[in-house]
Every structure is written in structure tokens, then in C-alpha cells.
Amino acid sequence: QSVLTQPPSASGTPGQRVTISCSGSSSNIGSNTVNWYQQLPGTAPKLLIYSNNQRPSGVPDRFSGSKSGTSASLAISGLQSEDEADYYCAAWDDSLNGEVFGGGTKLTVL
Amino acid sequence: QVQLQESGPGLVKPSQTLSLTCTVSGGSISSGSYYWSWIRQPAGKGLEWIGRIYTSGSTNYNPSLKSRVTISVDTSKNQFSLKLSSVTAADTAVYYCARDASYYDSSGYYGGVDYWGQGTLVTVSS
Numbered sequence: 094q095s096v097l098t099q100p101p102s103a104s105g106t107p108g109q110r111v112t113i114s115c116s117g118s119s120s121n122i123g124s125n126t127v128n129w130y131q132q133l134p135g136t137a138p139k140l141l142i143y144s145n146n147q148r149p150s151g152v153p154d155r156f157s158g159s160k161s162g163t164s165a166s167l168a169i170s171g172l173q174s175e176d177e178a179d180y181y182c183a184a185w186d187d188s189l190n191g192e193v194f195g196g197g198t199k200l201t202v203l
Numbered sequence: 204q205v206q207l208q209e210s211g212p213g214l215v216k217p218s219q220t221l222s223l224t225c226t227v228s229g230g231s232i233s234s235g236s237y238y239w240s241w242i243r244q245p246a247g248k249g250l251e252w253i254g255r256i257y258t259s260g261s262t263n264y265n266p267s268l269k270s271r272v273t274i275s276v277d278t279s280k281n282q283f284s285l286k287l288s289s290v291t292a293a294d295t296a297v298y299y300c301a302r303d304a305s306y307y308d309s310s311g312y313y314g315g316v317d318y319w320g321q322g323t324l325v326t327v328s329s
Contacts, residue, residue: 095249128315130250137299137322138250143315181250185305185312191265192240192252192303 096121097182097195104201110170113198115182117163121193125185127165129158132179132197141180142167169200177202205229207300207320215294215327221287225300225320232281233258238303239283240316241274243296251296255303256283290327297322 098116105111115127129142140149142158145165157168165184169176182195211223225239232239240255254264256274264272268287276283287294299322305314 125311126313130316137319138316139319140315140317143304143317144313149317183250183252183315189266191254191263194250194252197249 095196096186096189096193097184099180099182099195099198101196102199102201104203105169105172106203107172107174109172110168111172111200112169113167113180113182113200115165115167115195117165117184117193119163120188121163121184121186122160122165123163124187127158127160128183129156129167130181130183132181134178138181172202174202176200205302205318207302207318209298209300209320209323211323211325213324213326215290215325216329217291217327218289221285221290221294221325221327223285223298223300223323223325225283225285227281227283227302231278232276232283233278236306238263238305239274239276240301240303241285242299242301242316244299244322245293245296253285253287253298292327295325295327297324 126144130138131141132138145160146158155171159166179197181197186193206228208226215221238255241253243251254274256262271288273286300320301316302318304317305312
């Protein structure tokens with residue numbers, strides 16, 4: 094079981110808006126920023142959102158992140174077939190003195 | 204453009220030590236304020252952070268692996284390495300090396316892992 098909790102799956106149709114949640118505690122999300130990673134099948138993860146809501150260069154603005162208290166969310170608007178992937182949230186945990194990941198959410202585009 | 208490449212044995216016997224090296228190209232490993240990290244992923248499962256080393260040489264390790272893990276850096280070769288001792292089948296995974304651009308201020312940690320290697324599969328089996 095992962096320190097950060099994500100739903101195992103999510104789905105949507107092309108063009109829809111989908112959100113993925115990530116729940117933590119005061120020692121991780123409550124104290125530090127949240128990052129989101131996208132892992133396409135058979136590839137290494139890619140940084141999608143950092144510091145709660147910042148997009149690296151090249152990431153479409155269809156992807157957005159937010160944080161409130163000990164929870165965070167990733168939103169994908171205008172869903173596209175190429176968004177079908179696994180999504181992971183992550184944050185530093187002050188109690189563990191290490192990085193913790195969510196269990197991952199498999200996004201299916203119907 | 205920074206690139207990272209893992210190398211090392213793909214098969215390790217139980218109770219032995221897993222050793223992997225990550226070669227960094229496109230930039231000096233000792234320049235800038237970065238952490239150099241190892242992360243692993245068992246087949247069909249999620250990501251697990253193993254640990255990281257800062258450019259100064261200081262390290263952080265996953266508490267669940269700390270007694271078995273050593274991460275070191277060789278600036279002359281622009282490489283950093285992972286050693287995991289006393290391996291079992293549970294250590295079978297794809298191992299990724301990565302650059303962590305995180306920084307800390309009074310409000311906590313900011314930033315994320317911005318460059319990843321392609322990953323290398325390590326199987327623990329006799």
C-alpha cells in the first residue's frame with residue numbers, strides 16, 4: 094500500500110474533462126508540493142506537473158494541477174486518446190525523509 | 204538536453220548485490236543544484252523511490268531499503284551508482300535513474316524529477 098492514495102482507475106471519452114485525486118497527510122502533501130508523472134505504456138515516467146500546478150515546457154495546458162490541504166488533483170481537459178496512460182502523484186515526506194508516490198491511476202480513454 | 208542511461212547486469216542471484224550505474228550526458232553531474240535519484244518499478248506495479256544523492260554527496264534513502272542501499276557519485280566519469288545488497292525476488296524490477304530538480308525553502312520542497320533514464324530490468328533469480 095502506497096503512502097499517497099490514488100484511485101486505481103479513471104476513464105473518460107474524447108473531449109471530456111477528467112480529474113484524478115491524490116490523498117496524503119500532513120507530513121507529505123500537507124507540508125510539501127505535489128508532482129504528477131505520466132507513464133505511457135512501455136516508457137519511463139515523464140514529469141507532467143511540478144510544484145502543485147506548474148507545467149514543464151512542452152506539456153499542453155490541457156493538464157492542470159491543484160492542491161488543497163493534504164489532497165491534490167490532476168485535471169485533464171479535452172481528453173485525447175494519447176492521454177491513455179498511468180498517472181502518479183508524488184511528494185516529499187518529512188517524517189520518512191524520502192519521496193513517496195501514489196499507487197498510480199490507469200486512465201482509459203473510451 | 205540532459206540524458207541518462209542505466210547500465211549493469213540484468214540478472215542477479217538471490218543474496219548477492221545488485222549494482223547499477225547511471226551515465227549522465229548533456230551536462231555535468233556536478234554543476235547546478237540537483238539530486239541524482241534511483242527509482243524502481245516491479246512489473247505491473249507502481250513506482251518506488253529508492254534514494255538520491257546531492258551534488259555535495261549527501262544522501263537520502265527509502266527507510267524500507269536503507270539498510271541495504273548505497274548510492275554514490277563519480278564526478279570524473281559523470282556517473283552515479285546504486286548498490287543494493289542481499290537481494291531477493293522482491294527486488295526484481297525495472298530500475299530508473301533520474302535527475303531530481305527539487306529544492307527546499309521555508310515552505311517545503313518544490314520541483315520534481317525532470318529527466319529519467321529509459322530504465323533497465325533487473326531480475327533476481329538463481
